[in-house]
Amino acid sequence: MTRIVYVNGEYLPENEAKVSIFDRAFLMGDGVYEVTSVLQGKLIDFDGHRARLDRSLTELDMPKPDIFDDLLEIHRELVRRNEVVDGLVYLQVTRGAPGDRDFAFPDPDETTPTVVLFTQSKPGLADTPASRTGIKVISIDDLRWDRRDIKTVQLLYPSMGKMMAKKAGCDDAWMLQDGYVTEGTSNNAYIVKNGKIITRKLSNDILHGITRAAVLRFAKEAQMTVEERSFTIDEAKDADEAFITSASAFVQPVVEIDGHPVSDGTPGPVSRRLREIYLEESLKAAV
Template identity: 65%
Template sequence: MERTVYVNGDYVPEREAKISVFDRGFLFADGVYEVTSVLNGKLVDFAGHMRRLRRSLDELQMRMPCSEEELLQIHRKLVEVNAVAEGLVYMQITRGAADRDFTYPESATPTLVLFTQARPVIASPVAERGARVVTVEDLRWGRRDIKTVQLLYPSMAKMIAKGQGVDDAWLVQDGKITEGTSNNTYIVTADGTIVTRDLSHDILPGITRAAVLNCVRELQMKVEERAFSVEEALSAREAFSTSATGFVCPVVEIDGTVLGDGKPGPVARRLRQIYIEESLKSAI
């Protein structure tokens, strides 16, 4: 069945969806996006995604194309008409179409596009067996805290991982791991402390990251928000990542070094289970 997508106020078949060749998202990657998971036909962490969206738009001096309530209704309608029980909704906002110029146009109307992807997110073969990752130099721009559509280097890093026969790449700057290509990263030390990079311009403030850290604190587990080195990761008891589509995903191998017994660790497995349970309860 052909999907229905949303383009600037219209719900249209995907093959009929069009935007201008002068759209600044196409010419300059001048746009932001959010991906919201769908469980049982409902949206997970929607309010958090809206908060981050507003921040990204503010950082780029870009206008919100409509109200949050309207965005919620668009998300819900797309989920309904495409019969998505489990999957995701992708939303992209660009500055709009204008004659090509590096300065921001003053009168452009923002472009708003949304589409769904139906796919299993709870039953994940990678999460079940644990992901294998390699480290790659982090060559992205310096404002990774803004969720822009500038994703070419993460794509390149994922292709490096694919070429080495593993699942993903973790990015490294000055010997410290920043984050994964599309996720936040964590290690568990020998004493059970969960360590994850602290928020700054160096990483994206993950919505799933915030939710999982809330779970960690409610469980009174020890957590440190700080940079950690590749060497620390290689000697960790276990590791995992978080993202809107991967939830909590255990990592069992880094650069060919097997962590623990080579199976998903108890901390990652517990947090994944709790996050999914809580998401099912709170999804709207």
């Protein structure tokens, strides 16, 4: 079946979709994005992703597309047309294609935003091998710009971090700033010590994860202790557990850091329980 995508108001076969070479995301990385998971044909945490998209647009002084209020309908239509049971919907909004290259922002009254959405089918997304066995990470310096709270398409360094991890025989990289863990290349990072869940507090240093917010809320509702503070990579290696959260990985254990096993090198009870709670509660609220 040919995948159907959405481009600027049209549903098209993917091989017919086109975006201008003058689009500012292509030339300047001037765009933002969101990824919403689909489980059992329903969207997970959609309202949170839409709210964060609104914030990202505002922070970059980027016009909100006219179809903003129709995004839920568009997501659902793509899921339906592509018969996605488990998978992802990728959404990208750019400042548009003004017709030539210029560092200055185009006049928003003359250049409309570009809006692109597509689906990715991922059968068994909620029960991957990594969710059962855990992942291995390395640590690298965090060399990104200082507005990591905005979910932009500027993903070159995170991509390089993924490749560094791959070359080291690992799954991902945790980035360090002044010796403290900021986050993973595409996820938020956590450790567990003496029953306490520890994760970096929100700031411009990290992405304000939608899954992060939900998981911490569920943890507190389950009477788990949460401490939002920075932690070092040495603390992480000495932790009882470690894990990540993201829209596509949900809650995923980390079992090795820089070649050092975390505790006994197997997923721990806190991360396993949080994953169960997150999937159960998120499916109840899915749209």
